[in-house]
Amino acid sequence: MITFVVHVENKPGVLTRVASLFRRRAYNIESLTVGHTETAGVSRMTVVVDTNAEGAHHVEAHLYKLVNVLRVDNVTARPNVIRELALIKVSTTARTRPEIFQLADVFRARIIDVSNDSLVLELTGGAAKLDRLREVLEPYGVLEMARTGLLAMARGEGAAPTAGEPAAGRIDEAQPDIAYSV
């Protein structure tokens, strides 16, 4: 699995362009999230792709051919934080409710809605943690689950430029003033 953080211009159709690229080149998207960034007019995508390091170089090169793509960072091998949010609705009875409260406590999930026969948990964490909570809730009856997909951010100072071994030539630093083939 390769995780990219892709900064794009917030223009109509940009999500289609990125998604279409993955479809066209037959790469499988595991997860894709889009949202605003600290800069107006710039959106940030976190894309998790089922490919290897070599495929990652191709994906990056292809992404840079999209005019609306501003920057591509492969954060897979770099120190990063990756988070996902899940909402899980579990069926409850008077008997099971305390048990689920306890599990929520262990997972540091929040109970955000309670009704007579169900409750909704909110959990943030890595994908594995979310999977695990769903598994332990399964016996009680998971009625609904919604997940946001992954968000990724490199740790440390500032926004580090693209690293990783170069596919071809040498990709040392992102130099904003240099534009190559689009």
Added chain:
Amino acid sequence: MKLTGAQILWESLVREGVTCVFGYPGGAILPAYDAMLDYPIRHVLVRHEQGAAHMADGYARATGQVGVAIATSGPGATNLVTGIATAMMDSSPIVCITGQVGSKLIGSDAFQECDITGITLPITKHNYLLTQPEDVAATVREAFHVARSGRPGPVLIDMTKDCQQKSCEFTWPEAAAAPAGRPNLAPKDADLDAAIALIQAAERPLILAGNGIIGAGASEIVRRFAEHTDIPIAMTLLGIGGVPASHPLNLGMMGMHGEAWVNQAIQEADLLVALGMRFDDRVTGNVKTYALNARKIHVEIDRSEINKNIKVDVGLVGDVGQIVAALLPRVAKGDHAIWRAHIDAGKGDAAVRDIKNLPDSGHLYAAHVIHDLWRETDGKAVVVTDVGQHQMWEAQYYHHDQPRSLITSGGLGTMGFALPAAIGAKVARPDAEVWVVVGDGGFQMTMCELATIAQEGIDIKVAIINNGYLGMVRQWQEFFYERRYAATPLSSPDFVKLAEAFGLTAARVADRASVIPAVQAARAHKGTVVIDFRVEQEDTGYLMVPAGADLDAMIRRPSVLAETGADQ
């Protein structure tokens, strides 16, 4: 001063140096057409919008300048699609402008509405939907920049009708907005050194010359590099003309219908220096067995091409001319006389293919026609070919010494390309002698453009290689489908009468002796001439590497005589 969006469009096009557009009007593009009359623009009225895109493409390939096609919404726009995809695959810079229904109607399935930006998304470098006149100037500026910069390609601008009608202040941006934050991929000294070390260590090196050399205008520097290093050159189909065919280091075309000795040389080489080419499957055959003995250097402007089909040892990303110029002063003079002699020995009896020397058996073969055409035009014509057997014969028998003198659809392999592309080439270069070499199948796909030729007074010469078959498909059926000729026998109208019905001059040639007089008469005639060459029906284009086979697993000409297309 306030201008309408339509006026801003033409103001912007004129500022981009556009003097001619190819198009077809319709409801949603009417405001733009109305405004056009006030600008110094030649409009070539096509008979089908596919022709407009091919003409813009032919214009671009003949000159390197951006070609422009214009069409209305809906079917006008969708008819452009084949032409856009053709330009995309062969990196040809064109800008297509389409009308769109009013912005309030978008999404309502209005009359002649279609999502052309969605449709063309994977076959353009970029496209735009404009709904406000304020965006027109900057978008046109950017569109031309995108089309011609880096690896060139098609760009589409879709303009709603109200965008064309509404007014705003016109300001022309100083420069096109360039995409920000691209990695600096310029080769470092260490990369150049690695390439130079490979070049200097090689005993059996080969240059693979592609379309990028022509796009970058790098013919001269590549020729000097090859001479200095004494490295022989193999050409891709689209690279033809990038290095003169008559140059002693130029071996000829590689690949599926290339020359046997070229493919053999690739398989025996210990170094491939790929310049502006992309290791297409028609060039490599089976990638698992392709040039296994060779280290590989890939010079290419599009980073995504490097390591895509063939793994290389050194990838140099950038303008091929600049990179070769950087390599040239740092590489030692080479001498590969032994290797070149070895390749030459593989040519064997191929010299017989100078078919001028063969006796006239009374039969007419396509090779005769193309060979004689080459002789008569002294190799100086711009030849525009379609797709199929005649395309491969042209590549083999017409020897191009100038860049941009062969215009052909390589990547997409678009039948019907030749006639409209030739119109575009002639409009771009009115002083050039333009010949169309086209099959009877492909000609019938876009022959409606004969009317465009007549209306516009275009002077091109059309050689129809008429064999009564969809010849290349028939050839595959012959080799791989036990001669079961499903849907390949093809009847045609009387092309002479047809051309005459369009008010054009025409002739029919069915024997070898009449080829040269017919070509001479056509060249002497002012105006378009269509010549129907009735050639041998079941002639075969040799050599052939079956799709996906090893590059040296070639189906060769069965005999020397067959090689020349003479009687067996």
